[in-house]
Amino acid sequence: MLKSDLHGGNIYGVDLEKRNQIIDYSSNINPKGISEFLKKKIIENINIIDKYPDPYYSELRRAIGEYNGVSNENIIVGNGAVEILFQYFKGLTPKKVLIVSPTFAEYERAALSIKCEIYLFELKEKQNFELNEEELINFVIKEKFKKDDLVIICNPNNPTGKFIELEKIEKINVKLKEEKIRLLIDECFIDFIENWKEKTAAKLKDDNIFIMRAFTKFFAIPGLRLGYGIIFEDNIKNEIAKIREPWSVNSFAELAGRFLINDNEYIIESENWIKNEKKWVYEKLLENKNIFPYKTEANFILIKLLTIESKSLKEKILKKNFLIRDASNFKFLNNQYIRIAIKDRENNKKIIEIINEETKWKQY
Amino acid sequence: MLKSDLHGGNIYGVDLEKRNQIIDYSSNINPKGISEFLKKKIIENINIIDKYPDPYYSELRRAIGEYNGVSNENIIVGNGAVEILFQYFKGLTPKKVLIVSPTFAEYERAALSIKCEIYLFELKEKQNFELNEEELINFVIKEKFKKDDLVIICNPNNPTGKFIELEKIEKINVKLKEEKIRLLIDECFIDFIENWKEKTAAKLKDDNIFIMRAFTKFFAIPGLRLGYGIIFEDNIKNEIAKIREPWSVNSFAELAGRFLINDNEYIIESENWIKNEKKWVYEKLLENKNIFPYKTEANFILIKLLTIESKSLKEKILKKNFLIRDASNFKFLNNQYIRIAIKDRENNKKIIEIINEETKWKQY
Numbered sequence: 260m261l262k263s264d265l266h267g268g269n270i271y272g273v274d275l276e277k278r279n280q281i282i283d284y285s286s287n288i289n290p291k292g293i294s295e296f297l298k299k300k301i302i303e304n305i306n307i308i309d310k311y312p313d314p315y316y317s318e319l320r321r322a323i324g325e326y327n328g329v330s331n332e333n334i335i336v337g338n339g340a341v342e343i344l345f346q347y348f349k350g351l352t353p354k355k356v357l358i359v360s361p362t363f364a365e366y367e368r369a370a371l372s373i374k375c376e377i378y379l380f381e382l383k384e385k386q387n388f389e390l391n392e393e394e395l396i397n398f399v400i401k402e403k404f405k406k407d408d409l410v411i412i413c414n415p416n417n418p419t420g421k422f423i424e425l426e427k428i429e430k431i432n433v434k435l436k437e438e439k440i441r442l443l444i445d446e447c448f449i450d451f452i453e454n455w456k457e458k459t460a461a462k463l464k465d466d467n468i469f470i471m472r473a474f475t476k477f478f479a480i481p482g483l484r485l486g487y488g489i490i491f492e493d494n495i496k497n498e499i500a501k502i503r504e505p506w507s508v509n510s511f512a513e514l515a516g517r518f519l520i521n522d523n524e525y526i527i528e529s530e531n532w533i534k535n536e537k538k539w540v541y542e543k544l545l546e547n548k549n550i551f552p553y554k555t556e557a558n559f560i561l562i563k564l565l566t567i568e569s570k571s572l573k574e575k576i577l578k579k580n581f582l583i584r585d586a587s588n589f590k591f592l593n594n595q596y597i598r599i600a601i602k603d604r605e606n607n608k609k610i611i612e613i614i615n616e617e618t619k620w621k622q623y
Numbered sequence: 624m625l626k627s628d629l630h631g632g633n634i635y636g637v638d639l640e641k642r643n644q645i646i647d648y649s650s651n652i653n654p655k656g657i658s659e660f661l662k663k664k665i666i667e668n669i670n671i672i673d674k675y676p677d678p679y680y681s682e683l684r685r686a687i688g689e690y691n692g693v694s695n696e697n698i699i700v701g702n703g704a705v706e707i708l709f710q711y712f713k714g715l716t717p718k719k720v721l722i723v724s725p726t727f728a729e730y731e732r733a734a735l736s737i738k739c740e741i742y743l744f745e746l747k748e749k750q751n752f753e754l755n756e757e758e759l760i761n762f763v764i765k766e767k768f769k770k771d772d773l774v775i776i777c778n779p780n781n782p783t784g785k786f787i788e789l790e791k792i793e794k795i796n797v798k799l800k801e802e803k804i805r806l807l808i809d810e811c812f813i814d815f816i817e818n819w820k821e822k823t824a825a826k827l828k829d830d831n832i833f834i835m836r837a838f839t840k841f842f843a844i845p846g847l848r849l850g851y852g853i854i855f856e857d858n859i860k861n862e863i864a865k866i867r868e869p870w871s872v873n874s875f876a877e878l879a880g881r882f883l884i885n886d887n888e889y890i891i892e893s894e895n896w897i898k899n900e901k902k903w904v905y906e907k908l909l910e911n912k913n914i915f916p917y918k919t920e921a922n923f924i925l926i927k928l929l930t931i932e933s934k935s936l937k938e939k940i941l942k943k944n945f946l947i948r949d950a951s952n953f954k955f956l957n958n959q960y961i962r963i964a965i966k967d968r969e970n971n972k973k974i975i976e977i978i979n980e981e982t983k984w985k986q987y
Contacts, residue, residue, distance in 0.1 A: 308846035482874030510846030
């Protein structure tokens, strides 16, 4: 695992003395930062860390269940979504996994951790990185996917920002379920989608589907470590219960999960911000004819560069104290791609100006 | 995993409405509670959770290395000592493990997680639960332990409170190393031993030995989740690096690790407290002829009951709002054993009075 490969951790590739000055556009975190309500709760309850957390996380799971319109019995919690992902692989033990790509790199590491065979399904640029579900189904049939093999779809997808509507997810699942092939939907960014509660795969309550979620991005708490899974299948859930390590969620993360979902002010302000800002950023970027931004439904945007290589642009931008994600190491992308987060208007203006300046065609 | 089996989590077996009134003598946490210095640091740095932790935990590992007189290269960190334990099993993949028992239950779960064959070596009551190293060596030879099989010693041992001096650990290791059998020493309670820095197996810097440590007990932060391993063997370390999940240590735990080891006031006060209090509690308990306390070097004490069963005594004590550990489910113990933590003088007095009252011989 190279430093530069690590999602969310790109800032640690920057020199220590420079790190604090950097505006981090490589990490897709809600720029509102930590909820003031949560800070208050942590300070009020600071003594809870002298006790072990509830190993069954009963109250936390009940709160998350309510937030998602499902029972606490359908919720498993973990140290970030990544732990949930690794647990699901260990609980299911698929022989083959199909990863709809380009996407988040950690699915491959989880598959490798149980020596599962990895197949990649390409989202094509000429199809605007949108998923063709018939081609997907044909792929798993052709490659002889069987019972308890797995298909992974990140929705909305990182780094493309594309979102698949529930109707299409349901169609795909019906087809996969005929062959008893499981479907994992990573919805770690779904909170940034308008009316996500009507669009989450949790609404299907289907035992063939496993959903990955996190508090990390929308609630801006990557350092606190809280992810969860929504599961409707008892056998896999029992397998996960057997292998899970106790107390992987710390007491402050448990507290955060219970309180943040009721922090309506934070939630509504964040929803309004993302709704306006993603439109504004996209339209501004469109004005620059030396790049091609892909329309996004999430809080980040994939950009194709037409005049400069991604690594070189990243370095130039870093000199101006902004860090972007060089997206060249995503499968099926290359050194023409970068990804930037969508942040507050002031910084968005600045980074767009810098990108405009640095992508100008230069005659030598 | 039954609720009652879960170390540290016994309090969650108590009715919710009663939990807050309970003085928890089942969990072996420093009664000084959380360091005021740490609380201040958390509040001052509350915004760190809006960033991912350093995935390599460079500063944390350097601090822990210094605390233990070893290099940062010899330190791996995790979500409590339990994660470190599971990782070591996955990194080493022993075929057989010998667990010196009665002891902490989690070693067996870690062994089962990789389907490793479990052998138990009995610490005999008639030998005062002290380890006979020749018998131990004969055992592994007789059972044909081979290269990369594993022996686990908890030191000081939970629940017996016995501590094995470094010279004896070294002797055992020399013998095991001849057969390339690995030695894991769990030193999660060693900070409670006087002059532990002269007595830790880390001093041996031996590549055959792996040491498990935690901040949990001595620094009273079980809810924060911070454990670490001390390792001198590069191949196993590399295997662990491959399988570990990123960011298993949250930002506050990382902060705690870096600052607590310099909190000399807390450390010295804690050392003085345990030195005095364990002696006082032991001598007080000795006065009761209806029980037999085992002399301890740690912050908990194993007691043999001569007049009442452990479960029944636990229930009677719970009615008075104290929770003790029924030790009957430790291997090689039975319903004659309980374990209590050593806490502050005021509560220690109270629980000893209650024990004295409830263990009186009653003629029916």
